[in-house]
Every structure is written in structure tokens, then in C-alpha cells.
Amino acid sequence: MTGNLKENSLHVGVLVILAALFFVVSDYHDGNLARIMVLAVYAVGYNLLFGYSGLLSLGHALFFAAGMYGLGLSMNLLGFAALPALLVGIVFSAGVSAIVGFLALRTSGVAFMIVTLMFAQAGFLTALHFGEYTRGDEGFVIQQASRMIAGIDLSAHANRYFAAFGFFALSYVAVAILVRSPFGRCLVAIRENEERARMLGYDVWMHKYLAVIASGTISGLSGAAYALLFGYAGATFASVQYSILPLLWVLLGGAGTTIGPLIGTAFAFYLIDLASEITTAHLLVVGLTIVLLTLFAPQGISGELRRRGLKWLP
Amino acid sequence: MNLLETRCLSRSFGGLKAVDNVDFAVPEGQVRALIGPNGAGKSTFVAAVCGRIRAESGSVHFDGKDISRLPAHRRIEMGMAYTFQITSVFANLTAHENVALGVRRIARLGRRDIDQKVMEVLDRVGLAERSDQSAGDLSYGHQRLLEIAMGLGQMPKLFIMDEPTQGLAEGEIEEFKHLIRQLAGDTTILLIEHNMNVVMETAEQITVLNSGCVLAEGTPEEVRANSDVQAAYLGTG
Ligand SMILES: Nc1ncnc2c1ncn2[C@@H]1O[C@H](COP(=O)(O)OP(=O)(O)O)[C@@H](O)[C@H]1O
Ligand SMILES: [Mg+2]
Numbered sequence: 071m072t073g074n075l076k077e078n079s080l081h082v083g084v085l086v087i088l089a090a091l092f093f094v095v096s097d098y099h100d101g102n103l104a105r106i107m108v109l110a111v112y113a114v115g116y117n118l119l120f121g122y123s124g125l126l127s128l129g130h131a132l133f134f135a136a137g138m139y140g141l142g143l144s145m146n147l148l149g150f151a152a153l154p155a156l157l158v159g160i161v162f163s164a165g166v167s168a169i170v171g172f173l174a175l176r177t178s179g180v181a182f183m184i185v186t187l188m189f190a191q192a193g194f195l196t197a198l199h200f201g202e203y204t205r206g207d208e209g210f211v212i213q214q215a216s217r218m219i220a221g222i223d224l225s226a227h228a229n230r231y232f233a234a235f236g237f238f239a240l241s242y243v244a245v246a247i248l249v250r251s252p253f254g255r256c257l258v259a260i261r262e263n264e265e266r267a268r269m270l271g272y273d274v275w276m277h278k279y280l281a282v283i284a285s286g287t288i289s290g291l292s293g294a295a296y297a298l299l300f301g302y303a304g305a306t307f308a309s310v311q312y313s314i315l316p317l318l319w320v321l322l323g324g325a326g327t328t329i330g331p332l333i334g335t336a337f338a339f340y341l342i343d344l345a346s347e348i349t350t351a352h353l354l355v356v357g358l359t360i361v362l363l364t365l366f367a368p369q370g371i372s373g374e375l376r377r378r379g380l381k382w383l384p
Numbered sequence: 385m386n387l388l389e390t391r392c393l394s395r396s397f398g399g400l401k402a403v404d405n406v407d408f409a410v411p412e413g414q415v416r417a418l419i420g421p422n423g424a425g426k427s428t429f430v431a432a433v434c435g436r437i438r439a440e441s442g443s444v445h446f447d448g449k450d451i452s453r454l455p456a457h458r459r460i461e462m463g464m465a466y467t468f469q470i471t472s473v474f475a476n477l478t479a480h481e482n483v484a485l486g487v488r489r490i491a492r493l494g495r496r497d498i499d500q501k502v503m504e505v506l507d508r509v510g511l512a513e514r515s516d517q518s519a520g521d522l523s524y525g526h527q528r529l530l531e532i533a534m535g536l537g538q539m540p541k542l543f544i545m546d547e548p549t550q551g552l553a554e555g556e557i558e559e560f561k562h563l564i565r566q567l568a569g570d571t572t573i574l575l576i577e578h579n580m581n582v583v584m585e586t587a588e589q590i591t592v593l594n595s596g597c598v599l600a601e602g603t604p605e606e607v608r609a610n611s612d613v614q615a616a617y618l619g620t621g
Contacts, residue, residue, distance in 0.1 A: 272457055
């Protein structure tokens with residue numbers, strides 16, 4: 071019970087701090103934070119599958135891009151308003167993850183990584199192939215005038231920040247509740263010992279399948295939110311790099327912790343930001359930091375905190 | 385009525401017939417021991433019963449239904465529980481959570497009721513005060529007891545245990561016998577056991593398996609008196 075209280079306080083605390091930061095830090099950092107929060111939604115989705123269910127996907131960019139293009143194309147080509155377009159993005163990514171999950175879950179381990187990677191590559195190539203509509207790598211802009219929900223201009227500084235905050239809060243709280251539910255506990259059990267979970271009477275395949283769909287849909291929400299708030303969709307977001315990034319963020323922040331994805335995303339963002347101010351070889355600095363972290367804090371930042379006394383950290 | 389029945393159940397590994405045409409039946413409520421020398425096919429047999437491994441031929445009937453084609457989790461859902469011969473707990477989860485996973489599946493209870501049930505079960509195997517420890521930090525004997533608790537938490541109709549007393553201390557074995565006697569009547573138990581003392585004191589019926597085939601079956605007295613069994617198994621003990 072007390073553990074629960076601590077968990078809830080942490081979650082509320084994190085959200086209060088994020089909301090308050092807007093009024094504290096400079097406009098420059100507000101802009102960064104909005105981007106971090108939207109990308110952290112992606113990490114939260116990835117973490118559900120990787121951190122909690124133990125399934126390592128190398129193809130999540132497909133789900134992110136499905137959300138992004140679902141929103142972007144339905145706005146630009148079909149003239150949808152922002153809100154229905156957001157729904158299209160979410161539903162499209164849910165559908166794509168349902169199909170990919172169904173096929174990829176015939177495999178496990180390394181094969182699962184490769185199959186998801188292949189699907190994402192196929193998605194990436196598809197985006198390039200239909201360059202007429204997607205404008206390929208170059209991408210396309212979603213006009214500021216159409217990025218409105220209920221009369222609120224989501225491209226405006228404060229609105230964008232709090233919309234990003236809203237998306238993050240939604241996914242963060244949803245996953246925090248999910249992993250505490252019997253369903254989430256079973257995912258952890260599957261991660262820890264699949265055979266045992268099966269012999270406790272759990273339908274392991276179905277649990278994994280639902281986890282893929284939930285994870286893919288949250289990733290798609292992130293992609294759609296990104297396009298909506300920053301007004302751009304491009305094939306780079308479907309590339310392999312964007313499948314690796316959420317893995318990186320989750321590893322840095324702490325896989326299988328609720329707070330890890332946010333910490334990891336923010337950490338990686340500012341690491342790159344700072345490193346590129348100091349040196350042109352900023353990727354070297356990033357790489358080095360990752361090596362150091364995996365050597366000295368293999369559980370990620372919040373995993374390390376958990377190990378050093380904060381055992382209750384969810 | 386028989387709770388569990390197998391007909392001509394077979395499974396081989398390569399050329400080796402680990403389970404060879406086994407006809408087997410356990411009436412509801414009985415404590416049945418399954419004994420036999422190492423490699424007799426006991427573990428393979430029960431694994432095929434609960435669906436952990438696939439049988440090649442033959443059928444399994446449980447609670448009046450043919451479950452031969454059901455996947456393991458569906459069989460467990462129907463009211464079987466299974467403990468592994470090689471300890472298989474969730475090492476990184478607490479003892480409490482290990483048991484709670486089983487309890488939650490069978491009962492859509494509130495958090496508090498689940499807690500209560502879990503503690504009750506842990507108490508029964510003497511692990512109540514270790515409920516917050518990681519299962520992996522428990523001693524080997526305690527992990528064996530935790531396995532049993534995980535089964536108990538599911539309140540199964542049929543409780544299959546594969547060498548549960550292996551690695552338990554004397555006192556713990558006494559406790560175990562006590563536990564089986566408590567369960568007897570309510571729960572049908574299929575017990576693979578090497579400790580003859582445990583078998584003789586708890587089992588109502590014994591089935592002896594040898595080279596994948598049923599060698600003998602009967603009450604403890606009958607089995608003890610059976611000369612084939614003595615030759616194949618008891619004599620060598
Ligand atoms: N997965 C397996 N692969 C190959 N052979 C196996 C496998 N499992 C069991 N066996 C063989 O099947 C026979 C029966 O094994 P088992 O059922 O474990 O016997 P018991 O539990 O009675 O000691 C043994 O000869 C064993 O070596
Ligand atoms: Mg065995």
C-alpha cells in the first residue's frame with residue numbers, strides 16, 4: 071500500500087514538474103521539452119514491449135511513421151481536420167501493429183528482431199516509393215493553419231507545450247496503470263520466465279500480441295503528435311535510425327521502469343544538444359556516453375536508482 | 385469418476401520411447417504416486433498430460449473432456465497445476481508475486497483479497513515471512529516450497545508435482561506430507577516422488593513406470609509386495 075502511494079506520488083510529481091517547467095525555463099528549453107515529451111511518448115510505447123514484455127523490436131519506426139503519415143497524409147491529401155486525422159494516425163498504427171505483431175510473433179529472440187526490422191524497412195521503402203504523396207526523405211509540411219483542435223492553434227508556443235504535455239501524460243499514466251494491472255504483471259512474468267507463465271495458465275502468445283498492439287499504437291500516437299505539433303512528416307522517421315532511437319532512450323533511462331523512457335529521451339536529447347555545441351564529433355561523445363552507461367549502469371539511469379535504494383521505483 | 389485419464393499415450397525422443405502406450409486413470413480426490421527408476425518416463429508423461437510437451441499419439445481426458453488438442457495454458461485453466469522437476473520460479477520477482485500470478489489468474493479478486501490469499505498460501509508452506517524476498521534469493525529448498533505454493537495458489541482440481549521433495553530438509557518433508565494429507569480429498573494429486581517414505585505415507589494408489597510402460601499399479605502394500613517392482617526398482621533402492 072505504501073509502495074503504491076509512493077508510486078502515485080512519483081507519477082503526479084513528474085507531471086507537475088513537467089507542467090511547471092514551462093513557466094520556469096527559457097523559450098528555447100520549452101521548445102526542446104515539447105519535442106522531448108512527444109518523443110518520450112514513443113519511448114513509453116517502446117518500453118511497454120521491450121522493458122516490460124521482454125520483446126526486442128527493431129522495427130518500431132514503422133509504427134511511429136504509421137501514426138505520422140496517418141495524420142499527415144489524411145490532412146494534406148484528404149483534407150481532414152486535425153482531430154479526425156489524429157484518430158486516423160492512431161487507428162492506422164494500431165492496424166499496422168496488429169498485422170506486424172501477428173506475423174512477427176511466430177518468431178522469438180533474434181528472429182523477432184530481424185522480422186520486425188524487415189517490416190520496418192518495407193515500410194520505409196513504401197514511403198519512398200510513394201514519393202509523389204509522401205515526398206520521400208524530403209518530407210512535407212503540414213500547414214500551420216490546419217494544425218488546430220477546437221480552435222486552439224497547436225503551433226503556438228504555449229499551446230504546443232501543453233499539447234505535448236497532454237500526450238505524454240496520457241501515455242505515461244496509461245502505461246503506469248497497465249503495468250500495475252494483472253495484464254501488466256503477466257507481461258513481466260512472461261519476460262522473466264515465459265515457460266513458467268505458460269504453465270501458470272496464461273496465454274503467452276495473446277499477451278505478447280496485445281502488448282505489441284498497445285506498444286505500436288502508443289508509438290503511432292507519438293508519430294501523429296509529432297507531425298501535428300511540429301508540422302512535418304518525412305521518411306527519415308521511418309528509417310532504421312528511428313527504430314534504434316527508442317531502444318537507446320529506454321536503455322539509457324532504464325528499461326522496465328515507468329519513468330525511464332522520459333529520463334532517457336531527455337538525457338539523449340540534451341546530450342546530443344550539448345555535444346554538438348562543443349564538438350562536431352558529437353556522435354562520438356554520444357557513443358562514448360552510451361558505452362559508459364552500459365558498463366557502469368547497465369539497468370539505465372532509473373534502474374540504477376532503483377538498485378541504489380529506491381527499490382519501490384515502478 | 386476419473387478426473388484424469390490417458391489412453392495409449394506415447395512420446396518418443398529420437399528412437400527412444402520415453403512414454404510408451406500408457407493407459408492411466410486417476411479418480412477424483414485420489415492421491416496417486418507415480419514412481420519408477422530414473423529415466424522411466426515419469427516427467428515426460430506428466431508433461432504430456434499438462435501439455436508442456438506434445439504427445440505423439442494417444443489421448444488425454446480431463447474432467448470429462450478430451451483435452452488432447454488443447455494448448456498447455458488451456459489445460460491449466462481447466463484446473464490443473466504443475467510444478468517443475470527443475471525449479472522454475474520467477475527469480476527476479478518476490479515470493480509474493482510468484483504466488484500472486486497464479487492466484488490472479490483464477491480469481492478476479494480485489495488487491496486485498498489477493499494479498500490475503502497469497503499470504504495464506506505462503507503460510508501453508510512456511511514462507512510467509514519471506515514473502516518480500518526475491519525468489520532467486522531463496523534457498524533451494526525454499527524455492528521448491530515456493531513452487532508448491534504457486535500450485536496451491538491456483539486451487540487446482542488436479543495438482544501435478546514432479547519430485548517436489550527433492551532438496552527439502554527432513555523437517556520440510558514432514559511438513560510436505562502434512563500438506564498432502566490436508567489437500568487429500570479436495571484436490572486430486574499426481575505425485576512423482578523418489579522418497580519412498582513420502583510415497584508410502586501419502587499415496588492411496590501407486591503407479592510404477594518402467595521404460596515408458598506401466599509396470600504395476602495398486603495400493604502401497606500391493607506395490608511393495610510386487611516382485612516385478614522389487615526387481616525393477618525397489619530392490620535397487
Ligand atoms: N527433451 C528430451 N530430449 C531427449 N530425450 C529426453 C528428453 N526428455 C526426456 N528424455 C529422455 O526420455 C527418457 C525419460 O525421461 P524422463 O521422463 O525425464 O524420466 P523420469 O522423469 O522418469 O526420470 C529418458 O531416457 C530421458 O533421457
Ligand atoms: Mg523426472
